[in-house]
C-alpha cells in the first residue's frame with residue numbers, strides 16, 4: 126500500500142498544515158512517510174507544493190513520479206491544475222473554489238472550473254467560505270483535508286488525533302474549530318467521493 | 320527514539336548528539352533550517368552550544384576552525400555559493416587540518432530553486448582532498464553527521480557533508496541514539512601546523528597527499544559504500560546520494576543490475592573497478608555535476624562505456640527525479656497528463672507593503688534621468704526588482720557585487736551608477752567594496768534597503784541592526800552624503816528629491832532606506848524601532 130498526495134497552493138497560504146497533520150497521523154499509525162516541501166524564494170507569493178508519500182513499506186524517493194499521485198489537494202483552483210502531470214489516470218482532484226489572485230493574468234474562473242470538470246474525479250468545495258462560517262478562514266486547509274479523508278490510508282480517529290495534537294497549544298477553541306472544519310469537509314465530500 | 324525530522328533537522332540533531340559545541344553559519348536556502356533548529360533547541364541551549372549567526376560564510380568557517388583548534392566539535396553550515404565565500408579558509412584548513420572534529424555542511428541547490436547557480440560542492444571536497452559524505456535519506460543525515468565527527472577526529476581533517484534541496488527539505492522518521500558528551504577544551508599538541516608559512520605548508524601539503532591512500536581505504540571498506548551484484552550484467556549502476564533513491568523507486572526490491580551505492584568519497588576504487596569489469600555499461604546517477612562520470616569515463620566519449628549526464632543519457636542540468644532516472648534506464652513510462660494552457664505562471668513577488676517596493680518606485684520616477692541600465696543590485700528579496708512590475712534592477716551576481724560593480728562601471732565612465740543592497744548583504748560583503756569606493760571617491764550612489772533582517776532566507780536577524788550609519792561613517796562616507804530615509808509612499812516626493820541630489824554628487828553617497836520587513840513578528844518590529852529612530 127502506498128498513497129501519493131500532492132498538496133498545492135501559493136506561498137503564504139500555509140499548505141504545510143495539511144502535510145503536518147498527515148505526517149503526525151502516519152506516525153501514530155506506524156506507517157512510513159516522506160514529505161517534501163518548498164522553502165525559499167517561492168514562499169514569497171509563488172507557486173508551492175508538497176509531496177506526501179505514505180506507505181507500509183520503506184519509501185525511497187522524496188518526490189512523487191509523474192502519473193503516480195492518487196490525489197492533488199489544492200487550496201486554490203489554478204494551482205490544482207499546475208501539477209496535473211503527477212496525477213494518476215483515475216486520481217482525484219480536490220480543490221477549494223476560492224482563487225488567490227496575485228498576478229495580472231489570472232484565468233477566468235469559469236474557464237478554470239470548466240477545465241477541472243473535464244476530469245471525472247474532481248471535487249470543488251467552498252472551503253474558505255465554510256471555514257469562515259465555522260470561525261476562521263484559516264481552517265480552510267483542514268476543511269480540504271476532511272474532504273480528502275476518505276481517500277487516505279489513515280482512519281478518521283488517527284487524523285482527528287493528529288489535528289488535536291497539532292492545535293493543542295493554541296487552545297481548546299482552535300482545536301474545536303479545526304475538528305468542526307474537518308467534519309465539514311467530510312460532509313461536503315460525502316456525496317461525491319464514495 | 321523515533322522522531323519526524325526535516326532532513327536538515329535530522330542533521331542538526333545528529334550534530335547535537337555527536338557532542339557538538341558550536342555551529343557557525345550564515346543563512347542560505349536550502350541550508351538554513353540546520354542552524355535554526357540548533358538555535359531553537361532547548362537541549363542545545365542547556366548544553367550551551369554556540370549557534371548565533373555569523374556575518375558571512377568565511378567568518379563562520381574561520382570561527383568554526385577556531386573552536387576546533389580549542390579541541391571542540393564544531394559544525395559550519397552554508398549553501399553551495401557560500402562555500403565560494405569561505406573557499407579561502409576551506410582550502411587552507413585542509414592543509415592545516417583540524418583539532419576537534421570539524422564538519423563542513425554544504426547544501427547544494429540543483430535546479431536552482433533559490434540560487435544563482437547549481438554548482439556541485441563535491442568538486443570542492445575533491446579539490447581540498449578531504450572526505451565527503453553524501454547522505455541519501457533523513458536517517459543517513461543523522462547517522463552520517465555523527466560519523467563525520469568521528470572521521471574528522473580520526474584523520475584530523477575537516478569532513479565535507481553535502482546535502483541537496485530535496486533531502487534538506489523533506490521529512491521522514493529518524494531513529495536517534497544516545498548523545499555523547501562534548502569534548503574538553505584541549506589546545507593542539509603542535510600548533511605549528513596551523514601556521515601556514517611556506518616552509519611549514521610544504522610539509523603539511525605533503526602530509527595531506529600522504530594520507531590520501533588511508534582516506535580512500537576508509538571509504539573503500541566503509542559500509543556507506545555498498546556494492547550489490549545483480550544477475551543482469553548488461554548494466555552496472557553507480558548511484559550517488561539521491562540518485563540511489565530514484566533508482567530504487569523505479570525497481571523497488573527487484574533491480575536486476577549491479578548497484579554501487581556511493582555515500583562516501585573519495586570513490587571506492589576497488590568497488591568501482593569490480594563493477595566496471597563485470598558490467599557492459601556503467602550508468603552514473605549523480606545529483607549535480609557529472610563528477611564521478613568525468614572521473615571514470617572516457618575523455619573522448621566516442622563509444623562511452625560510462626554513461627550519465629555527460630553522455631546525454633541523463634539531463635545535463637537540473638536535479639534528478641524518478642522519471643529522469645527511469646528514462647536513463649530505458650524503462651517504459653506512461654505519458655503524463657498535460658498541464659492546461661490556462662495555468663499562468665506565478666513567480667515569487669514582493670509582499671504587499673514591502674519597503675523595497677517603495678525604493679523601487681522612487682527609482683522608477685528617476686529612471687528617465689538615470690537611464691534603464693545603470694542600477695546594479697544584489698541578492699535578497701529586492702532581487703525581485705528584476706521582474707515585472709518593477710523591471711528596475713539589472714544585475715544580481717553574488718553577495719556584495721552591487722557596490723563593486725557600480726564602482727567598476729563608474730570607473731569606466733557610467734554616471735550615475737546606482738547600487739541597491741540589503742542590510743544583511745551589506746554586512747556580509749558590501750562593506751569592503753564600499754571602502755574601495757570611498758578610497759577612490761568613486762561617483763556611486765549606494766542605497767542600502769534596510770529591512771533589519773535577512774528576509775529572503777526567512778527573516779533571520781541581521782548583524783547590521785543599529786550599526787549601519789556608524790559602519791558607513793567608519794568606512795569614511797562623508798556625513799553630508801550619508802542619508803536615512805523611510806521608504807513609504809507618503810514620503811515618495813521627498814525621497815525622490817533626496818535621491819536625485821545624491822545621484823548628482825560626484826563622490827560616494829549612501830542612502831539608508833529604513834523600514835522593517837513587514838513579515839517580521841510584532842515583537843521583533845518593536846525591538847527594531849528602538850534602533851530605527853526615523854521609522
Ligand SMILES: Cc1ncc(C[n+]2csc(CCOP(=O)(O)OP(=O)(O)O)c2C)c(N)n1
Nearest residue numbers: 347698699700741742743744772773774775
Ligand atoms: C554567498 C551567499 N550566501 C547566502 C546566500 C543566501 N541569501 C540570499 S539573499 C540573502 C539575505 C539577504 O538579506 P538582505 O540583503 O538583508 O535582503 P532581504 O532579503 O532582507 O531583502 C541570503 C542570505 C547567497 N545567495 N549567497
Ligand code: SF4
Nearest residue numbers: 670673700774836837
Ligand atoms: S519578506 Fe519582507 S523584505 Fe521580503 S518581500 Fe516580504 S516584506 Fe519584503
